[in-house]
Amino acid sequence: MGVMEEERQCSSLRAGADMIPLRLVAKSSGPLKILCIGAHSDDIEIGCGGAILRLAEEYPGCEFYWAVFNAVGVREAEARRAAGLFAGSRLKGPILKGFEDGFMPWAGTEVKAVFENELKPVAPDLIFTHNGQDAHQDHRLLNQLTWNTFRNHLIFEYEIPKYDGDLGRPSVFVPLRRELCDAKVVHLMDAFGSQRSKHWFEPGTFLSLMRLRGMECASDSGYAEAFYCRKLVL
Numbered sequence: 001m002g003v004m005e006e007e008r009q010c011s012s013l014r015a016g017a018d019m020i021p022l023r024l025v026a027k028s029s030g031p032l033k034i035l036c037i038g039a040h041s042d043d044i045e046i047g048c049g050g051a052i053l054r055l056a057e058e059y060p061g062c063e064f065y066w067a068v069f070n071a072v073g074v075r076e077a078e079a080r081r082a083a084g085l086f087a088g089s090r091l092k093g094p095i096l097k098g099f100e101d102g103f104m105p106w107a108g109t110e111v112k113a114v115f116e117n118e119l120k121p122v123a124p125d126l127i128f129t130h131n132g133q134d135a136h137q138d139h140r141l142l143n144q145l146t147w148n149t150f151r152n153h154l155i156f157e158y159e160i161p162k163y164d165g166d167l168g169r170p171s172v173f174v175p176l177r178r179e180l181c182d183a184k185v186v187h188l189m190d191a192f193g194s195q196r197s198k199h200w201f202e203p204g205t206f207l208s209l210m211r212l213r214g215m216e217c218a219s220d221s222g223y224a225e226a227f228y229c230r231k232l233v234l
């Protein structure tokens, strides 16, 4: 297939992008409650920061509940600041814990207690959490405990690009305007100074994954975030 033919196929796909959007409706009479769960202080923002910015725009009355399990020292301050940058005045909490990076599966009893005692009472309408195929053991544990704790909830599992290479084939796409992608990246680079020395923590990593997922859902802007959803009830 030549380049021109590929471009024609791409443009015709976008012109015919008729997949109807689904809207979120809170099940209670109160505000839409969104619970964001992350193992480390930048996971939520990398995995679903764009979706959070878009939800905040589209559901002005929504509330973001925020839980980070490894937020220690400078990373606690970074987590607190980043949560404010993304969720703004809609932020509840955040709940910041000091579990050791890489060791959460061996502190499972205490981690599960946080879910039972502090997250379950939130009664969220939508949950963002790590995906079950993630290569990081802390991420996988939080995914399992999310499903243990929330038995009849809408759960979107986000992806974190990493050296180990564990990207898969997500099924839920959230198209994002380019301005929201740029805001996400600016917030990430601004809030997580302690991570900037990591070879992968740079705008190109985050923008390229959003560009790839945008291509896969024929996003008008070309950009999107993507999630895994095991169960969806219409």
Ligand SMILES: [Zn+2]
Pocket: 039, 040, 043, 136, 139, 160
């Ligand atoms: Zn992490």
